[in-house]
Amino acid sequence: MSFTIAFYIHHHGSGHLMRTLQIVKALKNHQVILMGSGLKALTELPSNIKVAHLPLDIADENENTSVGNIKSMAFHYAPIGIKGIRNRVALMTEVFQKNYPLILVIDVSVEVALLARLAGIPTIIMRQHGNRTDLPHQLAYDSAELLIAPFSNEMYVGEKDNAYKKTVFTGGFSRFDSVENNVNINQNTVCILVGNGGTSITEMFIKSIALSCNKFHFKVLGLEQNKSNRLANLEFLGQVVNPAETIKEANIIIGNTGHNTVMEAASLNKRFVGIPENRPFDEQIEKAKSIQNRAGIKIVSPNELLKTDWLLLLENIKGEQVDWKGVIAPKAVEILAETIVKTGEKLFKIN
Template sequence: MTRPIGYYLHHHGDGHRQRAIQIASQAPDRFVLLGTGLAGRTAGLEVVDLPDDRPDGVTAFDGQDASDSRPDALHYAPVDHENVRQRVARVTGWISTARPALMVVDVSVEIAMLARLSATPTVYVRLNGRRDDAAHLDAFRGACALLCPFAEALDAPETPAWVRSKTLYVPGLTGKPSTCAVQGDVVLVVVGKGGDAGDGVKIAEAARAHPDVRWRIAGPVTDIPEAPSNIALLGWSEDVSAQIAAASVVVGGAGNGLVNAVLAAGRPFICLPEPRPFDEQYTTAARLEAVGAAVVHPAWPAPAQWPGLLAQARQLPLSKRVGLFDPDGPRNAARRLIGLADSATHDRSLLATAPMDEVIS
């Protein structure tokens, strides 16, 4: 009997879920998703539901606790938290029963350590940013491979050579190419779930100052008193690929999901990085700017700055963006993970030579 591959996905933001679905859907009989709040949101894939481990009454947090007694090898290990106890029991119970050949961890150093303690090899999803703390380095060291959902050109320059050597760079895990016709006067502002809602007042100021531009806002936004007629609020959508492909310019943060979607569509991008743990978005934004794939601005621009920024974004060469996206990313990731799970020695060198059709039928 073929042993399953477990895929743990974190509940902060939505990129983890999107990546998991894209990869696991390539071989739904091999992957089992483990996470919180996944009911009805995994495209029919098998799921192990886990209790919410966040502090009581908190819906968003940075994944770390402030305990003086927390070991350096962990980020979040609260004491006397009943849901954490149940979460650990459910993960180890599933591992004991299902005997997975591999555990993909996207992302949690605690789950990676737990899987390794349960005699299960791990592949750790390595996001961007300064992840040189003891906990991340131990998770990287303990994994048989690391998976980066972005191109190597966007990796942090200070990433150690030994970490890069264990890394499988697989861009294109989210986002999909589109043939939508571009609407030359539309600017799409995308607001994700991982941070604060968009500032409706500032967006309205920009729209009033530039009535020749149609502003489309996807995602949560604060109230806009007397919204100008050139603003359209699209609300939250699980998939904004079509809106991104149709926009003349896309504006948003440097989260992996949005960046991949913009690169997939090949659209000009004004990147406004947001604060995230380990400087993830600031690092990604800096790399996008360095390779000429986006215009980066440190905060929401003043109304008078928009014409120059939009013109600058439209002048960026398309070739700088195209090379950072792989439309076969999900298939390539699934192939590599299945090849690794099925190799008796979990040898990374086998991944590059495993024929696609031998691991995905």
């Protein structure tokens, strides 16, 4: 008897999908289903992978969401009256019914984790940094077969509670793990990474730092220049096909402390200035805490961006030997995939 491995992929930002696609590459011998609302761009996938496109879980203009018990301590987001939620739940439970035996990996949603468990589907939950001791997380974590943290145990922040005890720490990985990094690095080149999940790294801030640090050259990925005024030491490159080619030539990375950005900086062994954004459960703040005491890494809060002496900060950090020791694990993806497979084999008694 074989079993299917399904993934629920949250549509906020791009990090959840990027991480899942890396894991799926290591599951070539298994049937895989990807479920989510942000998967339209996935085409020409291997034959072992199917995609279940889910409708968004937000209200249409004419929907009344003010009825019933609007808030519940048991959920983060479960408004009443939204057709998209009813339809996505129906589609997910259809996937559960038609593809059993099935194990569901959730990255991330406590509501989906609880829905699957109520449908009799075993779950594995991807852990994130942040204060996750609220009731919905406790219910989801308790109902899961195990939790997987795509980072090292030494990066864990928080109490070593029951959830910690059922967590498998795989070590870190990123899409840049296999990138050759043997290029000539310009000591005064800084790469600024602008994500799509909301950021305080604005064009105004970028131009202010370039003006105050004219001996440094700044290359900005993820943001187009909106205004005509140009600076000789500043390039806006927008979205590029192969960002690693630009990043690996830089000496310093400036970016938010989201999971993927941190892991990419570690993979390429770059000096890093991290800016933790306001995210649910203080995820980026906790991620920043997990790396803030390392050499070659500086953390600057959003409210200090325009008050920081950037010339002094960059001069200081470029002379430090960066310390990413223990963050990236060479076999992390393989360990993660193997953990999923072994869990399914144990549950469904496959030898």
